[in-house]
Amino acid sequence: MDIDKKLKNRNILFDILKGIFVGSGFIVPGVSGGAIAAIFGIYKPIINWLANITKDFWKNVKYFIPFAIGGVLGLVIFSYIVKVALGRYETIMMWAFVGTILGMLPSLWREAGQEGRDKTDYMIMVGAFLLVLAILLFASKYIKANVEPSFISWFVCGALIALGILVPGLSPSNFILYMGMYKEMAEAFSKLDMSAVIPIGLGGLVTIFSLAKVIEYIFRKNYSKFYHFIFGVVMASTVMIVPTSYAGFTGIDYVWCLVGFIAGAGLGYWMSGLEEKYK
Template structure:
């Protein structure tokens, strides 16, 4: 029974992480960090052959959940974001807010000093600037071909390796977001294969470097992650409320509360699970 619950729990985590690959403004890497999976993902990717079978068994439900989240959202993302974007984003903000205390605690596992806090503030400012000015830097309509889909795959991989980076935002800026969503929905291999190649190459090139940073600068790197998560959360707060009535604002507040409660519950469940294991 315990193994079944654990499997389902990892599948649910994977669904949330997968949503970060396709929902604009949401970071799969940040969600992986919040769910306590980021470090294990990096160490697995940096040392594929080490404990290979054990890691594969562990990550199967996470991967299946991520794929499920991506495919399901690909079918409904256009409709949902067009009609209920504000409500959905407030729910995601709530989920992150509910789990931020857990991430803050995680960041201090090896201590916290003034330099760590400086890193956090600087990463917050840098990430905020990147997210604010990203559209003007990457704006335009790129033609969809094998090379540009590889770039999209590299961005998705960076969304895992660099928590807080939302790959969907930059793919949106490139003018390829809808094509990507349609490609996932129809299982178009001319989209999926180059995205997979670009993502795999990026992971192979950078995961070892990030693992070394983890080993040498754990506290600073986690405070860097915390700053970027704060910035990305700040950026997905909806600002468009045209034609909203009082009931609309009430629903936004309710979604924030529900998301926060879910995030808090998931964080508590994660802490409880860690103690058991």
């Protein structure tokens, strides 16, 4: 679909809502903004535009503004939610995210198979799942640091956030947690602290424009294989956010986890249905 048809066949409020969910992937531990963008069908258009930034520039700006507004809102809103949810409500929130992602997976599976599938695609998907799961398990167990906030460390955080867009399934907040800067980042986003937001933005822009061409080339040459790779990565990252700690939980807390999961799955399925409608 060309940019003129995209601008004509759209629901701006729905696009803002999608942006909010993508923005949540930059701040909620374990969640990937790139994976959510892929599930919503906006990952490839973003990569194509960033790799060819001058082509239909103003039309693309007009098209992506609602997503950008939603992304900023998602960052700010979920920064506050994360601050409140860190503790007892975090488990319930994460189950809701697991449900949302699983509810949208059928849409991503259809997207991956648009050009057909073969045995190699399945092998790549399973290999990506196992490899990324192993890397994430290793990182969560052995990589810990305590980096002091500075222009350079915030710049690195921005680069990680950009990688979370470019590499679906990669959760930047996990790595920022490993750096020991997650609490400071959530605080900075919730207050829109420019001393942190500006270097984070610069790190993100440098990373995106450095790698977008590479990602776009891979898409152009190996669409099916790359999308099945993405599917495997999304599955691995989803496994990693399934809560494992239930200390102090009562029966009603488990019920709320189930309610959160079902509500998230319903929301994800409904949103992927809307995405199919507006494609």
